[in-house]
Amino acid sequence: MRQEAGIERGTKTGRRSDVRLAGRGPGVYKAGMDLRHLRYFQAVAEEMNFSRASKRLRIAQPALSRAVQEIEHELGARLIERGRRTLSLTSAGEVLLHEAAVILERMEESMRRVRRAARGEEGELRLGYIGPPTQCFLGRLLAEFRRRFPNVSVHLEERTPERVWEMVAKGRLSVALTRPVPGQGERVLATMPLRQEPLGVAVPKGHPLAVKKSASWESLAAEPLIVLARREGVGLHDEILAACRLAGFTPHIAHSPSLMGTVLSYVQAGFGAGIVTDSVAAASMPAGLRFVALTPERSVPLVLAWNPAEDLPAANAFRTLVTEWQAGGKLWG
Secondary structure (H helix, E strand, O other): OOOOOOEEEEEEOOOOEEEEEOOOOOOOOOOOOOHHHHHHHHHHHHHOOHHHHHHHHOOOHHHHHHHHHHHHHHHOOOOEEEOOOOEEEOHHHHHHHHHHHHHHHHHHHHHHHHHHHHHOOOEEEEEEEOHHHHOOOHHHHHHHHHHHOOOEEEEEEEOOHHHHHHHHHOOOOOEEEEOOOOOOOOOOOEEEEEEEEEEEEEEEOOOHHHHOOEEEHHHHOOOEEEOOOHHHOHHHHHHHHHHHHHOOOOOEEEEOOOOHHHHHHHHHOOOOEEEEEHHHHHHHOOOOEEEEEEEOOOEEEEEEEEOOOOOOHHHHHHHHHHHHHHHHOOOOO
């Protein structure tokens, strides 16, 4: 039976109160389950790999596996199908992943509000961003914002473009440095273009393309390609596929990892050529690799995004600063 989830106050058990999901029937959580279990399950469901999830949580993998089994036992439902090489969520697991994200975000927001009230702070900037495209300026930008607005607390969230877009649309983030996300329907945000990021190919220095200043998309037709997973960046992934189709070939995608750093690691190891933006090359290109521009030029945008329905003083101040730096060339200087 599908549960309608919210946060329900637990009953006292002689120690602390338990947090449970409120449902139509008995509580979805029994006495032994708490927010820690939700975080554990969320990590496994997002990574689809127990090893990566245990590293992300900094706990032992056997303990993480036991925790997920405890959740399944108490819910009376299998949440994750465990194959020999891959994991996949069941329909019940998909529901729990959605509900867990809502509950954890609400809990984190509640805790932030309590802390702000206790400290008497004047406001908060909740900034979402994507990593490599902002690496060259974000630290400098935030330092200047903090200098100008010392009583505004800053909370950073590095997520995928899709997740950042969703969190801004729902009011969980004030503003974001991200990529536009197609097909959002009612989740339309206001945006300010910051830069078009050209695509290129990352190859080892011994690769035939490494000696060229630029290469055609057609030259990649026979190459095994390493491309960031679509779930981590729809716009980037789709732009790469569209460029290959326009060049007259279907790309041979050898690997689609979840992190741009892993794309570069695959390239270093000789598994193929990586399609990346020039911002990745500038920020994190290993010494043994070379970035070669691709022609004709294809690019993906970086934008500042916010919800026009929200009127948040800290977000307005941040937008003003970004506009000032963009006009003065400080973002990329």
